[in-house]
Amino acid sequence: MENKPWALISEIGALGYPEELIDIMMKRFHVVSHKDFLQNLQLYSPKVQVLFCWNNSPAVEPSLLRLLPSLKVVANGGAGINHLDVPYINSLGVKVTNTPGVVSSATADIALGLLLASARDIVTYFTLVMPAVAVGNVAQLAVDLIVSTLKMSRVGFIHTDCLIPMAGNNPYTTCKEDAEELHTPAEVYTAAEQKLAVLQIRAPIIQAKSKKFRQLLVSWIKASGFSRTIVLSSSHAYQRDDQQLQSAPVRYLITPSLMKVSGDALKELGWRELEKVAAFPGLTDTSAESRLYIPGGGITKGLYTDGCAEDLPLAVLLLFCSEGDNIPDALTLVNQLNDWLHLLDNPVSSRQEFTACAAKEHQNKSDTVGPV
Amino acid sequence: MATFFGEVLSVFSRAVEEDEDDLSDNEEDEQIRRELEEKRVVHLHWNPEVTECLKSGNKLKCSDFILAVGPNAARFLSVHALTSANWDTVGHSSLWNERNQTTTGQTSVEPACVFHRQKDNPSVLICQVTCYIAEDQLFQWTEKVFDCLQHRQLNVTVLSDSSVAEYKAADYLHCSSAPFLRSLHSSTYNGKSVCPSLEQPNIFTGLPAAVLSHCEVHRIPAVVYQCYSDVLGADSVTMETYNPVLTSLGKSIQLDPSPSTDVLRKFSRTSNIQSNLYI
Numbered sequence: 001m002e003n004k005p006w007a008l009i010s011e012i013g014a015l016g017y018p019e020e021l022i023d024i025m026m027k028r029f030h031v032v033s034h035k036d037f038l039q040n041l042q043l044y045s046p047k048v049q050v051l052f053c054w055n056n057s058p059a060v061e062p063s064l065l066r067l068l069p070s071l072k073v074v075a076n077g078g079a080g081i082n083h084l085d086v087p088y089i090n091s092l093g094v095k096v097t098n099t100p101g102v103v104s105s106a107t108a109d110i111a112l113g114l115l116l117a118s119a120r121d122i123v124t125y126f127t128l129v130m131p132a133v134a135v136g137n138v139a140q141l142a143v144d145l146i147v148s149t150l151k152m153s154r155v156g157f158i159h160t161d162c163l164i165p166m167a168g169n170n171p172y173t174t175c176k177e178d179a180e181e182l183h184t185p186a187e188v189y190t191a192a193e194q195k196l197a198v199l200q201i202r203a204p205i206i207q208a209k210s211k212k213f214r215q216l217l218v219s220w221i222k223a224s225g226f227s228r229t230i231v232l233s234s235s236h237a238y239q240r241d242d243q244q245l246q247s248a249p250v251r252y253l254i255t256p257s258l259m260k261v262s263g264d265a266l267k268e269l270g271w272r273e274l275e276k277v278a279a280f281p282g283l284t285d286t287s288a289e290s291r292l293y294i295p296g297g298g299i300t301k302g303l304y305t306d307g308c309a310e311d312l313p314l315a316v317l318l319l320f321c322s323e324g325d326n327i328p329d330a331l332t333l334v335n336q337l338n339d340w341l342h343l344l345d346n347p348v349s350s351r352q353e354f355t356a357c358a359a360k361e362h363q364n365k366s367d368t369v370g371p372v
Numbered sequence: 373m374a375t376f377f378g379e380v381l382s383v384f385s386r387a388v389e390e391d392e393d394d395l396s397d398n399e400e401d402e403q404i405r406r407e408l409e410e411k412r413v414v415h416l417h418w419n420p421e422v423t424e425c426l427k428s429g430n431k432l433k434c435s436d437f438i439l440a441v442g443p444n445a446a447r448f449l450s451v452h453a454l455t456s457a458n459w460d461t462v463g464h465s466s467l468w469n470e471r472n473q474t475t476t477g478q479t480s481v482e483p484a485c486v487f488h489r490q491k492d493n494p495s496v497l498i499c500q501v502t503c504y505i506a507e508d509q510l511f512q513w514t515e516k517v518f519d520c521l522q523h524r525q526l527n528v529t530v531l532s533d534s535s536v537a538e539y540k541a542a543d544y545l546h547c548s549s550a551p552f553l554r555s556l557h558s559s560t561y562n563g564k565s566v567c568p569s570l571e572q573p574n575i576f577t578g579l580p581a582a583v584l585s586h587c588e589v590h591r592i593p594a595v596v597y598q599c600y601s602d603v604l605g606a607d608s609v610t611m612e613t614y615n616p617v618l619t620s621l622g623k624s625i626q627l628d629p630s631p632s633t634d635v636l637r638k639f640s641r642t643s644n645i646q647s648n649l650y651i
Contacts, residue, residue: 019524035429159589161511165582167556167596168575180569182558184585206508208405 006030006047008037008068010057017054025052034058034283037067046070056083065092073097080103125227126190127341130199130217132233132303135296136321139232141330142337143200148172150343152198158220160186164215194343197226205299214302218310228258230341231303232333233318236296240320241277249320250336251275253292253304258313266315269339274318282359294318336355411468411508412514416520418463418487431522435495436624441579442533443606446500448614450494452627453498454488455635463487464495465513469506496625497521500536510582518586528587528594529621531614532580536600537545540574551601551613556584561593568614570598595620608636 007029010016011332016033017025025031029050034057037044048068053060065071071094076084079100086096129146131139146152163185170181185203190196205213221229237249244251251274252266276290294301300316305315317337321329338344422432440446453459465485483543485502490496505513533587536550556576570576576584580596587594597617601610618627628635 013523037426157585157589159585161508161515164507164577165510165514165579165585166575167581167584167588168579169556169570169572171572173572180557182556182584182588184588208409208508 004028004030005049005164006032006044006060007050007052008032008044008048009052010034010054011205016057017052017368018301031238041067049073053077053084060089062088062340065089065094092302110205117288126195126197128197128199128221128224128226128229129337130229130231131201132206132298132300132316133201133204134298134300134318135234135236136326136329137322138234138319138333139331140201141326142232142333143198144171145330145334146196146337146343147189147198147200150191150194150196151193152196154187155190155197156188157184158186158188158216159184160213160216162205162209162216163201164206166203170298171181194341195345196341197224210299210302214299214306217303218312221314222310228313228315229307230337231300231314231316232337233294233297233300234321234329234333235300235318235321236295237322239293241275241281243275244277244320247272250332251318251320253316253318255304255307255312255314257307257311258315261313262315265340271336273274274316412509414465414467414505414516416463416465416508416516418520419461422461422462422520426520432497432520433495434497435525435527436497436563437521437526437528438496438498438529438621438625439528439530439579439583440498440500440532441530443502444533444601444610445531445614447503447606448611449498449500451611451628451635452618453621453625455631456626456628458491458616458626459488460491461486461487465517467503467505467513469504469509471504471506490625493625497549498634505579506609513579514582514586518590518592519529523590523592526592527624528583528592529617530580530583530594530596531617532576532578532596532598533610534598534600535604536602537576541571551599551603551610553597553599553616555595555597556580557595558584558588558591558593560587560591561595563593565595565619566620567597 005234007025009025009031011033012022013019022031030047032044032048037048045067046069049070049072051058051060051068051071051074053074059062060074060083071092074084074089074094074096075094076098079098079102081096081098084096088098129143131143133140135164166185168183170178170183173179173181183202186199186201189198189200191198250271252271253274254263254266274292274294277293279289279291292301297318300318304314304316306312317333319329319333319336376403376595418426425432438449464487467485485499485501488500489499499517539554554570554574555565555567556570557563557565575581576596576598580598584594584596586592597612597614599610601607603610618629621627622629
C-alpha cells in the first residue's frame with residue numbers, strides 16, 4: 001500500500017471530481033485535493049506524480065506545474081485537450097493522456113436527437129401547474145388529484161428554508177411496495193405525455209420569508225423555461241363584494257405576457273376575470289382607486305404581481321370558498337383547469353379518485369401555523 | 373376552530389392572511405426585520421479541538437449521527453449510552469425564540485442542545501435536543517449541523533418524542549395503546565426497520581422532518597423513530613419504548629442494554645414535579 005503513487009485532483013463531489021469514482025482512485029493512488037495540496041506544499045509537492053484533470057480543474061498552468069517537480073502524467077478526463085498546452089507540458093518531461101471515444105456515441109445520439117427534434121418541432125415546453133397555500137387547501141388538493149390521476153412521476157424537490165419542514169410516507173401509494181417512499185414539503189412531478197409539470201407544496205410558507213419564496217419561485221420558473229405557469233388558488237368566499245357574488249365562484253387572472261397567447265382561449269371558455277374591489281368600500285367617490293384583493297390567498301397576489309413585473313406567462317385560477325370539506329371545491333377547480341388544458345378526456349367526478357387526497361387534506365390541515 | 377358557518381372543525385386551517393409586506397417597505401421596518409432575524413440565528417459552539425478542525429476546512433469525520441429530540445429520547449440515550457463515561461461533550465448549540473429565551477453566555481442549568489462524541493470511536497456523534505426550536509429555525513439548525521459533518525459514509529438515526537394526540541387513525545379505540553413507535557426513512561436507507569412505518573395520513577414535523585428532508589435531498593441514509601406517548605414529561609415507560617432501537621444502534625456504539633436501577637433513578641428523578649394541590 002505504501003507503493004501507491006500520489007495523485008492530485010480538484011475537489012471531491014459537487015462540481016469537482018465525481019464522488020462515485022473516488023473509491024477506485026483510492027485503491028490505486030494516494031489522493032490529495034487541490035486545496036489540501038496548496039495548504040501543505042512542503043509535504044505534497046515532491047510526492048505528486050499524477051495530475052487528474054476533470055472539467056478543466058485543477059487548471060494545468062505553469063504556476064501549478066512548477067509546484068510539481070515529480071509529475072509524470074497529466075490525465076485528462078474526456079477526449080478534448082484544447083485546454084492543455086501539450087507542447088509546454090511535454091517539454092517538462094510530462095506525458096498527457098486523454099479518454100478518446102468514451103462519450104462519442106452518446107454525443108452522436110444527442111446531436112442527432114436535437115437535429116430531429118428541431119426539424120420536427122418535437123421539443124415543446126412544459127406547462128407548470130402549482131398551488132398557492134390558501135383557504136381550505138383547495139389548490140393543494142387539486143394538485144394531489146392531478147398527480148394521482150395522471151400517475152405523474154416525481155422528478156425533484158425544492159429544498160428551501162422558506163417552508164415549514166414536514167416528512168411523510170407516499171400519499172399517492174398504489175401498492176405495498178411504493179408505500180414507504182419519503183415525501184417532503186415541496187416536490188416537482190412531470191407527465192411527459194401531457195407536457196405537464198406540477199409543483200406540489202405541502203407545508204405553509206414561513207410568513208417572514210414569503211417574499212423570498214416568491215423570488216425563488218419566479219427565478220426557478222424562468223430558469224426551467226416553462227411555456228406557461230398556472231397558479232391554482234382560493235380566496236375567502238365571505239369577503240366577496242357585490243359583483244363578485246354574481247355568477248360561478250371561479251375567477252382568473254392573467255399576465256399580459258400570457259394574455260397575448262391564451263387570451264382568446266379563456267374568452268371562449270367564458271371565464272370571468274377577478275374583479276378589482278374598491279380600496280375604500282362604501283365611498284361613492286368614483287375617482288377612488290380600485291385594487292386587487294385576494295383575502296386568504298397567501299402568495300397568490302404577490303406571485304401574480306411579480307409575474308406581471310417580470311413578464312412571465314402566468315395565470316391564476318381561483319375559487320371563492322370557505323373552510324370545511326373542500327373536496328368538492330378541489331374537484332371544481334380541477335375540472336375548470338381541465339376545460340382549458342384538456343388533460344383528461346372526461347371530467348373528474350368520481351369521489352373514489354379522492355381517497356389519497358382526502359387523507360391528504362386531513363393531514364394538511366392538522367398542521368398548525370405556529371408563531372413566527 | 374369554527375368556520376364562517378359556525379361548524380366546529382377539529383382541524384386547523386393553513387389559510388394565510390394576505391401578504392401586506394409591500395406596505396412596509398421602508399428602511400426602518402427593514403432594519404427592525406433584519407435585527408429580529410439576526411436575533412433568531414442559530415449558533416453552534418464547539419470545543420477548541422473541533423473548532424480548529426473545522427477552521428482548517430475539514431469536516432468532522434462521522435459515521436453515525438444520532439439525534440435525540442425531546443426529554444424521553446434524550447434520557448434514553450443518556451441512560452443507555454452516555455453514562456458509560458466514555459463520552460466527551462464536544463459542543464452545543466444556542467438559539468433564541470419565543471419559548472426559549474436563554475441567550476448565549478447565560479449559564480442555564482443544562483444546555484438544551486448538546487453534542488457528545490465517543491472517546492475511542494470519535495466518528496460517532498450524539499446530539500440531545502430538549503429545547504424548542506421554532507419553525508423558521510429548523511432548516512437553519514439542520515443546515516448548520518450537517519455542514520460540519522462529512523457526508524461520506526454518514527448514517528443518521530433520529531429518536532423523537534411526540535404526543536399521541538398528534539397520531540391519527542381511523543379507529544382510535546383499537547389502535548395500539550400508547551406509547552408506541554413509528555418510523556420513516558430516507559430512500560438511501562437500507563437498514564431493517566424495528567417498528568411499523570408511519571401510516572398515512574400521519575406526518576412528522578419539527579426537527580425530525582427537517583433532518584429527514586435534508587437527508588433525502590442530499591441522499592444520506594437516515595431513519596427517524598418517533599415515539600407517540602400520552603405522557604408529556606420524562607417517563608420511564610415512554611423511554612423504554614425506544615428499546616427496540618438498541619439493536620440497530622448497538623452495531624455502531626457500545627450500549628448498556630440493561631442499565632442499573634441507580635442510573636434509571638438518577639434520570640427519572642429530575643422530572644418529579646412536586647404537586648402543590650394535595651399533601
